[in-house]
Amino acid sequence: MDQHPLRQTPVSKTLMVSSIIFIALLLAGGGLFLFNANKIRRNILLGKDIDRKDNFSERMKTMILVAFGQKKMFTRPVPALLHLFLYVAFVITQIELIEIVIDGIAGTHRVFRPSLGGFYTFMVSLIEVLSVLAFIGTIFFLARRNLLKVPRLVHNDLTGWPKLDANYILLGEITLICFIFMMNGADEVLYARGASHAENLGDGSLGLAISSHIGPMLFGGMSDTGLHIVERIGWWGHIMMVFGFLNYLVLSKHLHILLAFPNTFYSNLKPKGEFTNMASVTNEVKAIFDPSFTPPPADPNVPMRFGAKDVTDLTWKQLLDAYTCTECGRCTSSCPANTTGKLLSPRKIMMSTRDRLEEVGKNMDANKGEFKDDGKALLGDYITPEELWACTSCNACVQECPVNIDPLSIIVEMRRYMVMEQSAAPTELNGMFTNIENNGAPWQFAQADRLNWKNE
Amino acid sequence: MDSTQPSSITNQPLSVPTMADYMAKGESPEILFWVGCSGSFDDRAKKITKAIVKILNHANVKFAVLGTEESCTGDPAKRAGNEFLFQMQAMNNITVLNGYEVKKIVTGCPHCFNTLKNEYPALGGNYEVVHHTQLLQDLLNTGRIKIEGGDFKGKKITFHDPCYLGRANDVYEAPRSVMINLDAELVEMKRSKANGFCCGAGGAQMFKEAEKGNKEVNIERSEEALATNPDVIAVGCPFCNTMMTDGVKHFNKEQQVKVLDVAELIAQAKDL
Numbered sequence: 001m002d003q004h005p006l007r008q009t010p011v012s013k014t015l016m017v018s019s020i021i022f023i024a025l026l027l028a029g030g031g032l033f034l035f036n037a038n039k040i041r042r043n044i045l046l047g048k049d050i051d052r053k054d055n056f057s058e059r060m061k062t063m064i065l066v067a068f069g070q071k072k073m074f075t076r077p078v079p080a081l082l083h084l085f086l087y088v089a090f091v092i093t094q095i096e097l098i099e100i101v102i103d104g105i106a107g108t109h110r111v112f113r114p115s116l117g118g119f120y121t122f123m124v125s126l127i128e129v130l131s132v133l134a135f136i137g138t139i140f141f142l143a144r145r146n147l148l149k150v151p152r153l154v155h156n157d158l159t160g161w162p163k164l165d166a167n168y169i170l171l172g173e174i175t176l177i178c179f180i181f182m183m184n185g186a187d188e189v190l191y192a193r194g195a196s197h198a199e200n201l202g203d204g205s206l207g208l209a210i211s212s213h214i215g216p217m218l219f220g221g222m223s224d225t226g227l228h229i230v231e232r233i234g235w236w237g238h239i240m241m242v243f244g245f246l247n248y249l250v251l252s253k254h255l256h257i258l259l260a261f262p263n264t265f266y267s268n269l270k271p272k273g274e275f276t277n278m279a280s281v282t283n284e285v286k287a288i289f290d291p292s293f294t295p296p297p298a299d300p301n302v303p304m305r306f307g308a309k310d311v312t313d314l315t316w317k318q319l320l321d322a323y324t325c326t327e328c329g330r331c332t333s334s335c336p337a338n339t340t341g342k343l344l345s346p347r348k349i350m351m352s353t354r355d356r357l358e359e360v361g362k363n364m365d366a367n368k369g370e371f372k373d374d375g376k377a378l379l380g381d382y383i384t385p386e387e388l389w390a391c392t393s394c395n396a397c398v399q400e401c402p403v404n405i406d407p408l409s410i411i412v413e414m415r416r417y418m419v420m421e422q423s424a425a426p427t428e429l430n431g432m433f434t435n436i437e438n439n440g441a442p443w444q445f446a447q448a449d450r451l452n453w454k455n456e
Numbered sequence: 457m458d459s460t461q462p463s464s465i466t467n468q469p470l471s472v473p474t475m476a477d478y479m480a481k482g483e484s485p486e487i488l489f490w491v492g493c494s495g496s497f498d499d500r501a502k503k504i505t506k507a508i509v510k511i512l513n514h515a516n517v518k519f520a521v522l523g524t525e526e527s528c529t530g531d532p533a534k535r536a537g538n539e540f541l542f543q544m545q546a547m548n549n550i551t552v553l554n555g556y557e558v559k560k561i562v563t564g565c566p567h568c569f570n571t572l573k574n575e576y577p578a579l580g581g582n583y584e585v586v587h588h589t590q591l592l593q594d595l596l597n598t599g600r601i602k603i604e605g606g607d608f609k610g611k612k613i614t615f616h617d618p619c620y621l622g623r624a625n626d627v628y629e630a631p632r633s634v635m636i637n638l639d640a641e642l643v644e645m646k647r648s649k650a651n652g653f654c655c656g657a658g659g660a661q662m663f664k665e666a667e668k669g670n671k672e673v674n675i676e677r678s679e680e681a682l683a684t685n686p687d688v689i690a691v692g693c694p695f696c697n698t699m700m701t702d703g704v705k706h707f708n709k710e711q712q713v714k715v716l717d718v719a720e721l722i723a724q725a726k727d728l
Contacts, residue, residue: 273624
């Protein structure tokens with residue numbers, strides 16, 4: 001067989017050039033990701049503190065079941081299965097990524113193959129099978145959004161960027177999988193011909209589950225040179241997509257693939273019906289009941305405000321929730337207010353929280369890390385009172401969320417601000433408050449009549 | 457009528473001692489029955505309260521009510537965002553409850569249940585709190601009440617999960633296991649248990665007009681309940697009762713379909 005043209009150039013020089021390009025891309029891609037990820041971390045930590053470090057074992061269990069085991073996805077089996085294909089393919093492909101990075105830096109080719117032998121063939125074959133399943137899943141997902149128009153995926157929460165965002169990532173996924181099969185398919189033919197640019201040609205075909213069949217089918221008629229070009233396009237395309245994806249993540253709604261883990265770990269472990277008791281209020285109430293009670297000194301760095309007007313009034317967990325949301329809309333599709341045509345959408349609560357937080361973050365970036373008042377707030381500019389007052393606090397959104405996001409807690413914090421800071425409750429609710437204050441019941445009945453039913 | 461029961465037990469006047477009565481005698485009851493505002497004042501809910509009392513009397517449960525010393529738990533204020541009013545109510549109630557050294561509470565309402573059980577402890581009110589369907593389950597399990605069929609034998613019953621009993625506190629089995637004793641056909645709605653659909657009254661919605669939409673939440677839910685062709689829509693919450701009753705009326709089905717609390721089902725089955 002002819003010597004391959006690439007081999008005629010001095011090997012070390014070609015390798016050096018490609019290795020330098022690869023290392024530069026790796027540093028740039030990784031560095032930019034870390035730079036942006038750190039900004040997200042800073043934004044999340046703008047939230048108020050809340051203790052979620054207790055009960056480590058229960059938290060690990062929740063994370064393993066809900067994030068790793070996708071437990072809550074399976075209440076809707078069809079999308080759960082399709083999502084599982086993508087998820088498992090994504091996780092297992094990371095193993096191959098290690099090889100790609102080593103090959104890229106060292107200029108080797110399939111560096112693990114000689115030492116792993118049959119196990120290597122098995123692993124890469126497994127990745128191929130999962131990639132095909134992920135490909136099928138992705139096609140279904142595109143169809144569900146664009147052809148079948150599943151209500152929660154064409155909901156008016158998602159007009160504009162969110163809709164494009166969802167489609168971009170799915171198209172990217174398909175492109176990535178195509179690159180994988182270009183790389184493996186062309187390489188199969190090269191190996192079979194003994195013409196691979198690997199140092200250790202050895203024993204003919206790679207024997208990969210999918211590529212050993214589709215490789216010869218698609219690329220069998222090509223010259224060695226052509227195959228090498230296809231293989232390299234696949235290899236570089238694959239890794240470029242990975243770097244691209246990593247950096248697209250931080251700009252898109254797809255952070256759930258990383259944040260699902262901390263977000264479920266820091267889940268609320270208490271009964272869903274238990275709302276927080278505001279400590280600041282407890283101090284005031286205790287002072288009323290017991291004049292000798294001295295409240296602990298307030299933290300001078302935290303502005304004294306009841307409830308939430310803006311994102312910085314929320315806790316870091318609520319802000320982490322916002323970044324973790326992948327806009328699947330299970331919450332909104334189960335929300336009694338939304339399904340009966342009210343303005344409230346728990347998904348939109350999360351999207352608005354994230355949008356406002358991003359805006360606050362950009363404001364800080366533009367002002368040397370200090371937030372300059374922009375006259376805007378989460379309440380009013382992003383979320384309206386009409387949305388907040390439509391909530392029945394039924395917890396369906398919290399129950400549904402596959403990554404344990406709690407939209408209800410944000411709604412309640414904002415109601416607290418409207419009631420306790422603005423006195424802006426709906427008139428009927430003010431009447432209810434007055435009744436409880438005066439009669440100990442939400443209606444106008446005297447407390448003295450509370451046992452009258454006994455004799456009626 | 458249950459033939460195993462002496463007829464003298466029926467239509468007896470209700471025995472409803474108060475905590476103050478017990479204290480005057482130097483005794484304490486095994487459980488406090490927290491009646492709640494609906495159970496005290498709402499005409500429909502008062503019937504549920506009486507059904508619970510009849511069962512407690514029948515099972516010889518030593519219970520008491522607070523009577524005029526009871527006050528709103530603060531639930532609707534808290535859900536509406538008035539934390540200050542909630543905590544004022546809570547502190548007042550805790551003072552009364554702790555004054556009587558209350559250990560165990562049964563509520564006729566899942567909202568009172570949730571608030572007393574989950575939100576009072578941090579404010580100094582620590583009690584064992586059960587919903588009345590859990591107490592009924594316990595009375596049946598321990599043989600303190602027995603039911604063999606009765607009025608609802610062969611009838612079709614569907615149970616509407618109250619949000620504050622179900623999702624909020626993961627209690628799904630107690631009401632169902634109680635109703636199994638009725639020898640009725642229990643059918644589930646399309647959305648039930650953890651996926652149950654709200655009646656529309658929670659989160660202080662009971663006390664205000666709904667926001668603009670294309671349907672009322674209780675109509676949506678009643679439609680779903682009626683789709684099971686039930687004889688009875690069983691509920692465990694006075695608010696759900698109101699909402700589902702209105703919904704059934706909206707569809708002109710009030711002659712065919714009854715909306716009854718689990719406690720009423722048991723009391724009626726025993727002809728109490």
